[in-house]
Structures are given as structure tokens and as C-alpha cells.
Amino acid sequence: MSDAPNLSVGDRVTTTIVRPAHGGNGVGTLPDGRTVFVANAIVGDVLSVTLTKVKSRFAHAEIADVLTPSPDRVPSRCAAAAAGAGCCDLAAVSVAAQATLAQTVVTDQLRRLGAVANPAVSFRTVEPRSGWRTRIRLGVDSQGRAGLRQRASHELVTVECNQVDPRLYAGEGGVLQRRFTPGTEVVAVIDDTGSRHIVEVKKPPRGKRAATTVSTLEGDGRVIQQVAGRTFELAPTSFWQAHQQAPAVLQTTIVALLQEGIAQTSTGDSPRVHTPGKFIGYDLYGGVGVLADALLAATPAHHQPEVFSVEVAPAAAQAGRAAYRRDPVSFVTGDVARAVTGLPPADAIVLDPPRTGAGAAAIAAIAAAQAPVVVAVGCDAATFARDIDAWQQHGYTLQRCVIVDTFPDTHHVETIGLLLRT
DSSP states (O other): SSOOOOTTOOOOEEEEEEETTTTTEEEETTTTOEOOOEEEETTTTEEEEEOOOOOOOSEEEEEEEEEEOTBBBOSSOHHHHHBSSSSSSTTOOOOOHHHHHHHHHHHHHHHHHHSSSSSOOEEEEEEOOSSOEEEEEEEEOSSSSSSEEEETTSEESSSTTTTTTTGGGGSSSSSTHHHTTTTTOOOOOOOOTTTTEEEEEEOTTOOOOOOOEEEEESSOSSSSEETEEEEEEOOOTTTTOTHHHHHHHHHHHHHHHHHHHHHHHOOBBBBBOSTEEEEEEEEEEEETTTTHHHHHHHHOOTTTOOOOOOSSHHHHHHHHHHHHTTTTTTEEEHHHHHHHGOOOOEEEEEOOOOOTTOHHHHHHHTTTTOOOOEEEEEESHHHHHHHHHHHHTTTTTEEEEEEOSSSTSEEEEEEEEEEEEO
16 A cells, blocks of 8 residues: 555546456556446546545545546447436447457456356357347336436436337337326336337335336237247236347357257267156246247257246246247246256256346255256356356356347346356
8 A cells, every 4th residue: 555645435536447347347546556446437548536435445436537538438329328327338338349348357257256267258249239128117207207217326317328229219108208107117118019018117115015006008018029939928017138139149049059068968979868868958047938949949859858947937937838838848936946856857957047146055956957068147247157156066167158248338248158067
């Protein structure tokens, strides 16, 4: 540490950003030698920053002024982000630099948290890069106006976001033109038929025992989504990938990794399976079962597939059963760690847990199925890396990862890893 004066929240200092960090921050150094994490900063920026949090070993800050821009800094592609919304946090970063940033962050997390010495990490771009978001959740202010929330705030920005499908904004009924009930949230969706659905969601006051109410303002409440010829019907508030191309791209990427893993674990032309002539797959944290199709598609020749899709939400499992009613896919409703104990041994597993990851306890239960091939999906680099470390504790080795850029102009990505049982 230097003899620089003590620093406090609100102080303004100058720093140079030297590397990216998980969560969309840039990393610099304070005058006293402490590390500072700066929101929306880019490697190469020289910045005047305002400290927002000061700890003994590090600090957090917001950009006050860009003194010398990074070569990778470009004019923001998103008016909402430029106005302070927490949407497109990389909208002022060149497209090429975004790919490098994602690979750097995922590789760093795998090394530090996943105990993977030399991870093989590739990057897959997903088009389009604007107007790709088919579903949004907005806050509503005291005047009934809907908008995105500002970064680290409940304040709203009532400006169009570059990532949102313009059909959600179009016309007098667009989400920024309407007036809603103050204090509610608005969910707006464009489905694969081109139908627009807009609902108000009202949660009970904190501490009150009451049901969340959903009021339909536009659409019939039946959101139709199609992937690889299969049709799914779900509610506007149900989970679905935000990017219009994400389900198909994730599906094809996972099929390729499954086939690669099956080939690597086969003996000659004979796949490594528990029961000759059968191929048992688990689709875990499966939602409506989009990735169950990847297991069906990757089934080796001359083998009969049987897929078990495990999902905790009954409505999602019900929608999946309707979509797969003519296929060998069974939907199990319940907690993954408990549900897998009642299933036959798996030959391949696909898991796509929530942002918090599967966790060590669930992975221990899943690994007991002794699947030769596992494909793990994660939307948070840190929790994905921790899950990879847990898999390694149970005899699995990470072969490679594919970063899929399903959230262009943001620091969020999907990371897909191929693991083989050793």
C-alpha cells in the first residue's frame, strides 16, 4: 500500500482498466494499490470514477468521465443503456472485443473456480444482434409508465432498448405507449406466430399471504413457440429463452457435443450404454423439454431412446408432456437431486440449471447415475465453473466448452461443457 490518503464512498479517482472481470466490470487499481471494479468499463479505458463501495482490499466504482477511451469503445448501440438502464451493458464495446471478453472471463473462472488448468473454450456468435429479445419484464412507475430498471436501482428508464423485438414497442398498444397499474410488473412477449402478449403481474405486499395475480391485457394467454418442428404452448410468464434463435442454437450445439462424447466413449462402433440396444438420457432442469430433443437426436444408430425430463415446475412439465406426447420422453415433476434416484442408470445427461447452478449436492446425486457423457449448460460463468469442479470430484473430466452468445451486447452468455466419465 502507498501513502495515499484514505478513500471513501463518493471520492473520485483516476484509474486505467487492465482486465475484464465476471459480471461486466472492468478491473483497475486505486492510488493506494487496492483493486477497483468499475461497472461498464472496458480494457484500455482511462477513467475518472466515483467510488460506490470501499472495502479493505477492493472497491467498486461507476464511471464519472472517460478520459481516454479504449480502442474497443464505440458509440453505444442502445439508447436505454446510454440513459442508465441495466440492459445492454456492453453496447459501447466493439463486437470483436465482446467475444474476446467472454472467452477471457469464462476461461478465468474455469481456472480459478473450476480447477481446470487449461480449458478449451470456443465462441459461437448468434444472430441477430439487435431486436432479438422476444420477452421482457418491465417495472411500472407511479404514473403508470413501464420501463427498464436503472443499474442497481428501482428507478425506471422509459426509453427503447436495442435488444428488444421492435414489435413489442409498436403502435398505440406498445409497452412504452400504454399506461399500467402503478406498482405492478409488465411481461410482454412476441411468440413464433407473431402474436403479441402483454400481461400485468401484481405480487402481494411483502409479508402478506396472497397469490400473485396475472391480468391479460393483450393476447389470448397461449404463447406458441416452435423449435426444430416441435410446438410448445406456454403462458406468457413461463420461462423461455429470450433470444429468438437461442433454443435452436443451444439444441444443435448440444447435439454436436453429445455425439462427440458418445463417439469418444465408444468401443469401435459400440456406444457405451448400460443396457444393450437402449439409450437412456436425462434432461435435467428441463423446463418444457426443449433439450430433450437433443438427446433424441443424438441417440446412436440401432438404439431405442428413452428420455427422462426432470422439472420442478408442474406447469412447465405439463407443457412438455403435451409437446412430446408421441415420443419416448417421460416428464418427472420434482427436485432433481431426489428425482434422479428413482430413474434407471443414464447413458447421457444434459443439465441446464438456473443461474445459481446445480450445486455440489445435486451433482453428487446425478453423478451416481454413472452416465459416460454429460453436457452441462450454465448462464453464469462463476456458478458454471463451480459446478464443473463438483463434476470433477466425481470422476468426470471437462473436454471442452462452447460459449454461445445468446445475449448480444451484454456480459451474459450461455456456456456449454462436455464432460466424460473417466
